[in-house]
Amino acid sequence: MISDTAWRSEIFTLMEYCSELYNGVSKILLQNGDWTQNEWYPIL
Helix, strand or coil, X not given: CCCHHHHHHHHHHHHHHHHHHHHHHHHHHHXXXXXXXXXXXXXX
């Protein structure tokens, strides 16, 4: 069994990573103009 604190730490790290990844993708899409028209939109 993984201890509670270790489990929470893993979740937090994962969420932080996903947040940074999302922010990075968003910036790229915004640079390309209207991101709702972008081919990436269905994925997000």
